[in-house]
Amino acid sequence: MSDQPPRAERVDGSPPQREKPPPTAHLRRRRFSFVWLIPIVAAGIALYLGYRTLVQQGPLITITFNNAFGLSEGQTQVKYKAVALGTVETIDLSPDNSHVVVRVRMNGVGTRFLTDHARFWVVRPHFSPSNFSGLDTLVSGAYIEVDPGAPGGRYRAHFTGLQDPPGVRSDQPGHTYVLKAESIGSLSSGSPVFYRDVQVGEVLAYDLGDGLGPVTINVFVRAPYDRLVRPESHFYNSSGVSAGFQGGGFHIEFQSLQAIIAGGVTFDLPKEAADSAPSPNSAVFPLFASKGEAEAAGYQNQIPIVAYFQTSVSGLSRGSPVNVFGIQVGEVTEVKLLLNPNKGTAKVRVAMQLQPERVFSANEFPKNETAPVVLQKMVDRGLRAVLESGSLITGQKQISLEVVPGAKPAKITREGSALVMPSEGGGLDNIMSSLSDVTTKLSKIPFDALGSNLNKLLVTANDTIGGPEVKQSLTSLSTTLKDVQQLVKNTNDGLAPTLKALPGLTKSLQTTLHAATSTLGQVGRGYGSDSDFQRNLEQLMDQANGALRSIKLLADFLDRHPEALILGRTGRATGG
Template structure:
């Protein structure tokens, strides 16, 4: 039988095995899980540091929306805003970018930027549409930090700005605020940053920043003075008006410089303290450190004399008034002698070409004592008629009686003489006294009597004059007519004598003709005299020439 015809065999029992492979559908969640883990890791590894900012208020801030910027670049985002534990402010949690971590210095400055208008200008206009944001000014401190106290307003000078910080103090009534300018020759070179009032000293301190490169102008001899608004000074020398820049007309401001006559000094490299003086004149006084103090006892009025008034010697300022009536005086017989007002003055060696040291001070004291014995006297004079300001004038008076140097209340006394105003007053008083001594009533009665007599005499004189006038008129009317008639007759006779047919006329005509003929005959002689004045004495050479002849000898015929 062939293989095709063989009967089929029965199949064997099937072997069943379990499937152990994972379905491909599970790849999708596995991949998604890995992506999620990677994204979480990436986000965690690339997220920045969390920092906290303390603000007074959270005005304009929103969690998840408000950004942190520096130089207009986003560097973080506000994550959370909550009140502080003592409810004195708010704590803002900010997530910073990872790249910003190296610049989170402890002296970084944060503040809210929003639209503001001030005298310094308009700022923050871009936040009108985008909303407020927090700005950061990087510091320079090497220490890092995560907690910061934000500023209530933008800093005047961001940390790290090249320049110099100085502290100014003032005991005067004028005051400054943040942002007020520091001017140097019309250029704004700095600003006031911070204000602090010391209650113990009762002095206001101003932390001020001078920008580079102008901070190199600050030296040990630099002085600051006020130039706020329009300054008007009324003193003994007159009225002085000074102003700063246009900005200082609206706000306050100071300027600085080195007073004339002082050396430049050494440059200041660290924080230093300077006083703010009311004016340049007051600042210039700082160069005179030493002064010799004296007292003058004034018998006249001191109305118009003020502390700081100049002390002059022949028109040259050599010092100033230090105090007026501030000394304890114990004058005897006050009711009998009167009260002499003590005025303390100073003479500064530096103003009289002397060194501003102990040697110059000793010279001034010795020379002044010698001059007092030789007639140096003090007097009050008017420096300005408009204001009535007085100053102390020192002059030599040779006629003054010699006085030895005296001391009173610890000061050497410079004798005084009566001032010019008192002299004028005394002269006017003397004139008024003389006028009062005149018996004006008797003079008035005598004058009235004399005037009545003069009036009567005038009336009598007027009557006499009228009588004389009438008499003269009568005489003139009688004689004038006869006199005039005789005069006219004489003129008529004289005219007839000189008429053309009269003998007088003929004789006068004949005389004139004879005179004319004589002049014609004399004309050649006059012409000869005019050309040769000596012709009447010497001949003119035209006559016969005489030749002298010798006498003949009778014997030999020779000529002798």
């Protein structure tokens, strides 16, 4: 059997026609448009960025600051060594309005900085005498800097920002030391620390404590200079300018211009500390007020001396030098006034420290002699403590140990651990005291009575000189001198006639000279030496002396040539 249906025959008997199959439907495919790639790629990028953001996004932390000056939401970044670690999201005030709360979204790199050792602060332009920093923020704006601190630590998401940048970063090698001082002077945070005029560190901070004890100052010394800080090192305040008279001239000393403006600390390394080990971190040192005090503290042998004075010590103060023959051997440590209300007396106690190492080396100082014995030997030879002027311009005084001629014997005594040195007045005070004594003695001289007596004496002298006896004596003396001159002239022609009158002339001359001597004695007692009459008398006496010399020559000639009395100076006698 066939499953096919019977063919239908046509009425006219013609064979039936075959029916055409129905037409087949064909679907037309739509082509892919590349326009769709743009949103697909964009969606893929968005998904990738979202995934990356979710993967790399760090935690949200909060940092509190005193103010938000320079900070902006969505712009201010958190940086470490100029690498961005996060961005500020929001800035709000605290509930009590005392500070601001800054929320920062950290990235994946910045997450490892979030420990309790980390420190945050705002970097802004900073101008101070000690340094200038943050100048780049004038263009780029402020940012938050982070210091990760020491390795380790626990995770933390809430921080309190620093008001100022820390002096030492965790990645900076070096050591921190503690200094103790009575006052800080012009020191402040950021003041430099020097060694041989090279800046090797800075002052970190200071603490007054309870206000009764010394001030604590923390300083940082960078490596490798921290190995120069040893137990024998001395720190001293090198701030400002030191001026004074030294070596006969005006001396000015300062560390640097930076130390003048911002203050500074300097430390040294003594030669005897060459083999010592460096000091550990947080070692404590005293901070001396000056270089001189630091040098004095380095002397191992210190001999305390005390001297008492009862004169003015104005200009003498702590640190004043103690000299021997102009060479400093110590310094004054205390000047104190002592009053005794019971006796009503007062004196000044001056404490000193003698430092033999200023003069003697360790090998030169006598080993078998003690300080009291050596000083007693010197005191026996007149050594005394004398207060003298160091500068007449500034009025500064100093103590001089010098030998005083004729000093009374004294003994060295003890006052606790100090030796009591005998003192002696000296210097300008002694000169003024001597002048005062001279003035007192001069004031006791009766100048008025002396003037009155002198006036009476001059009146008497005038009466005496103007009298007839003096005039007659002078007339006789003048006549005699003329005769003597005529006699000398006549001897040139011949001695015989002249010698006949010689005895009478000699007698007359002696009488006249005796009268003149008596008269001049009265003149010398009653008349001044500076007068015209006195000068005339002196001229007459010179003439009289010339006449007597002529007579003496005549007598000598007659003694050698007696025949001249007969022959005169002519003939054979002349040839002799």
